[in-house]
Amino acid sequence: MKILEVLKKYDIKTEELDAFTSRREAFRKLASFGKSVAFAAIPAGMVAGSTQNASAAHIPTVINVLNFALTLEYLEGEYYTTGINSPGLIPAGKDMAIFETIEKHEVDHVAFLKAAIASYGGTPVEKPTFDFTAGGNFSPFTDYEQFLILAQAFEDTGVRAYKGQAGNLIEENSALTAALQIHSVEARHASEVRRLRGLKGWITQAERGTGMPAATQAVYNGEDNLIQGGVDVTTVTPIGSDGITESFDEPLTTEEVLTIAGLFIAQA
Numbered sequence: 063m064k065i066l067e068v069l070k071k072y073d074i075k076t077e078e079l080d081a082f083t084s085r086r087e088a089f090r091k092l093a094s095f096g097k098s099v100a101f102a103a104i105p106a107g108m109v110a111g112s113t114q115n116a117s118a119a120h121i122p123t124v125i126n127v128l129n130f131a132l133t134l135e136y137l138e139g140e141y142y143t144t145g146i147n148s149p150g151l152i153p154a155g156k157d158m159a160i161f162e163t164i165e166k167h168e169v170d171h172v173a174f175l176k177a178a179i180a181s182y183g184g185t186p187v188e189k190p191t192f193d194f195t196a197g198g199n200f201s202p203f204t205d206y207e208q209f210l211i212l213a214q215a216f217e218d219t220g221v222r223a224y225k226g227q228a229g230n231l232i233e234e235n236s237a238l239t240a241a242l243q244i245h246s247v248e249a250r251h252a253s254e255v256r257r258l259r260g261l262k263g264w265i266t267q268a269e270r271g272t273g274m275p276a277a278t279q280a281v282y283n284g285e286d287n288l289i290q291g292g293v294d295v296t297t298v299t300p301i302g303s304d305g306i307t308e309s310f311d312e313p314l315t316t317e318e319v320l321t322i323a324g325l326f327i328a329q330a
Contacts, residue, residue, distance in 0.1 A: 120233045125184035127227045130316065131241065132175040134223055136189045137323060138216050139168035141202075144194070145213075148203040157258065161213075164251050171244055178240065191328040199277065207273070210259050215278045217252035218265065219314065219322050222281075224248060226313035249311075264308045280322050284312045 142165035145151055152158045176186040194202050194212065202209040224245035231238035253263030261271045268286040270278050286307050288295055295306045314322075 121182055121184075123230055124234045124237045125179055125182050127230050127241070128175055128179045128182070128237065129184070129187040130227065130319075131224065131244070132172065132179065132187055133190065134220055134319070134323060135168055135171040135175060137192060137326060138220065139165065139172050140189070140192055141194060141212070141216060142168055144203060145209055151203060151206055151209060153206070160254055160258065164254070167247055167251070171247075174240075174244075178237070182237075192326050193328040194326055196277075196325045210255065211274060211278070213255045214252070214259060214261075214271070214274065215281050215322075217248060217255050219281050219319060220248040221245065221252050221311060222314040223319045225311060226315055226319065228313075262308075265311070266304050267307050277325075280318065283318075284314075287312050 142161055146158070146161055146165055152161055179186045194200065200208050200212060202212045224241055227241060228238065228245075231241055256263050256271065259271065259273065265271075265282060265285050268279075268282045268284065270282045286303075287310070288303055288306055290310055295310075296303060299306065301309075
């Protein structure tokens with residue numbers, strides 16, 4: 063199934079949206095969810111709720127974005143679960159401990175996003191069938207270096223993908239807070255994986271990093287931007303273009319993320 067078709071599978075119930083008179087009511091269903099999900103994966107502000115009214119007009123957009131995020135978390139969660147359970151793939155000790163922790167975070171993110179989508183009256187998108195070989199081009203579960211390469215690509219994509227959706231959640235503070243809190247954890251994952259590959263924890267220019275195949279360049283395109291908030295940063299600091307690009311991450315659009323992730327979605 064194509065990822066665009068997957069992301070269209072929303073079930074937004076108008077009568078339930080009309081009943082959401084406040085975010086506190088919208089998140090009432092999350093009350094029994096907390097103990098089963100790690101604290102780091104549950105944005106406190108989202109669970110606590112708010113006295114502000116939630117407008118039904120923007121709820122479909124919120125559900126859309128959360129389902130978009132859920133699809134990416136499905137991908138990452140299954141990738142790490144499969145890697146951890148592939149005998150002899152991940153070295154014991156530090157590396158295995160890192161990926162076991164990351165896998166736990168991704169599984170928690172999936173559980174949280176599904177609950178959040180349901181609390182808004184939506185239906186969580188079904189998990190696609192993934193092909194982590196990208197049609198036979200990668201062997202991530204028999205070659206540890208390739209496993210690390212795709213882990214870096216997925217995490218760097220995830221960071222930029224969450225940033226790209228922030229503007230779509232601006233009318234719903236609770237959902238925006240949740241997305242930003244998950245975004246920061248994804249950034250930590252990305253930095254950790256990059257360091258396992260012997261790279262810096264941040265991105266310089268639009269460089270994908272040593273050993274990353276050309277097929278992953280779409281993940282890094284646009285990271286060489288020097289204009290922030292309408293200001294050419296080279297005119298206000300002497301640190302140079304490399305340092306400037308390392309200081310700012312750039313968002314990816316929905317279409318750019320779908321192009322990247324779609325390589326790993328099995329086609330029906």
